[in-house]
Amino acid sequence: MPTDESESDNDVDESGTAPPTEALKGPMQGALGVVADQASAVPPTPPSCPGVDPAPLLARIADLEAALATAQSGVDVIELSDQRALQDVGIYRYHHPLESAAAYKDRLRSLDDQIDDVIKSGHAILAADMFTFSGSLARGRKLVGDLSKLMLRAYNAEADNCVRSLRSGNVRTAKKRLESAVAAIEKLGAIMEMRINPDYHALRVAELELTADFQMKVQEERERAREERHLLREQRRAEQELAAEKERLEKERAHYISVLESLRVKGDDAAVTELSRRLADIEKAIEANDYRLANIRAGYVYVISNIGAFGPNIVKIGMTRRLEPMDRVRELGDASVPFRYDVHALFFSEDAVTLESDLHKAFADRRVNFVNQRREFFFATPSEVRALLADRVGGLLEFTEEPVALEYFQSRNRWPQQS
Incomplete structure (x- = not known):
């Protein structure tokens, strides 16, 4: 019912x-x-009090419970x-x-x-x-x-x-x-x-x-990833604008140099002086443009390893301005190494250039290649890099200590035995 x-x-x-x-x-x-x-089992009955009518008390209790429920x-x-x-x-x-x-x-x-x-x-x-x-x-x-x-x-x-x-x-x-x-x-x-x-x-x-x-x-x-991609797009646009400006200035410089040589042949000293001053201004503009282009700093710092290619305790510490940083990691592991890289950390920084430089300096005495500084491989464990990263960025990071190296471990058991 x-x-x-x-x-x-x-x-x-x-x-x-x-x-x-x-x-x-x-x-x-x-x-x-x-x-x-x-x-x-029979539920016990409440004790009775002779001469006392329980109805008003029960009604009062019900009112108080209702008031309490309303307040709550x-x-x-x-x-x-x-x-x-x-x-x-x-x-x-x-x-x-x-x-x-x-x-x-x-x-x-x-x-x-x-x-x-x-x-x-x-x-x-x-x-x-x-x-x-x-x-x-x-x-x-x-x-x-x-x-x-x-x-x-x-x-x-x-x-x-x-x-x-x-x-x-x-x-x-x-x-x-x-x-x-x-x-x-x-x-x-x-x-x-x-x-x-x-x-x-x-x-x-x-x-x-x-x-x-x-x-x-x-x-x-x-939301944070969206903001990071927006910042990288803005920086990419700035890079393109600066590169276009550099190309324009270099063409203008080449033109002035050509004209300047002609004026010197003609012996027009006044025109040579004026043109030399303008050429100096162009050189300063190119220098300033190059500085701005080299100091667009936001990007991703990555820590990767490839145990199948280089063995344990060797990491690569690099930086990319790619909107999709994993694209860069995949490129590194495409054809030049037998196995894909394992990613230990991928950290976005508004000053990735400085962060990458600090990490390289900290492990400078552990470089694998001391001749070519652009080879960013170091004798270090992922946990050592994590400790340094945590110290630099002021907090713990999402970090993978052990490499997965799935392809390597699946392949190793099928390798021919070495004598």
């Missing part, structure tokens, strides 16, 4: 289906009602509104601050393992161990076990649905939905003292928070 609650707007979500916590109420309430009729609802609305207002102006409060989206993915994988372990251990949901059904303890335990699985399945369905529909701005709403599921299960399973383990619930709440943080971090990294 439908009740007033079943007609409320909260019973059906936007897709037209009942949320898991509501869906379990109908059939589970009926099943638990039958259980309650046949169970041996108002606080929730205010906090949620404040949170959204902060996000509207670009402020997001991370629940678990980490350095990168990759770090959040690792943390979420670890959390998934913890959740699986709790479920496998049978401790995700708690219930009475001495419940009897139709006078049988064994049947009671079986019933408790079956209903526990059903309740846990409903809770996990709600938790998974919250994760799938999660956005960074509705974390609090998702938490409230999950808490409502906990309350519904505890209410429906009261006769069996059935409830979600608080520790397990805390793991699922942490999953919501980490997922929201991960989504925001991905968005931030995309």
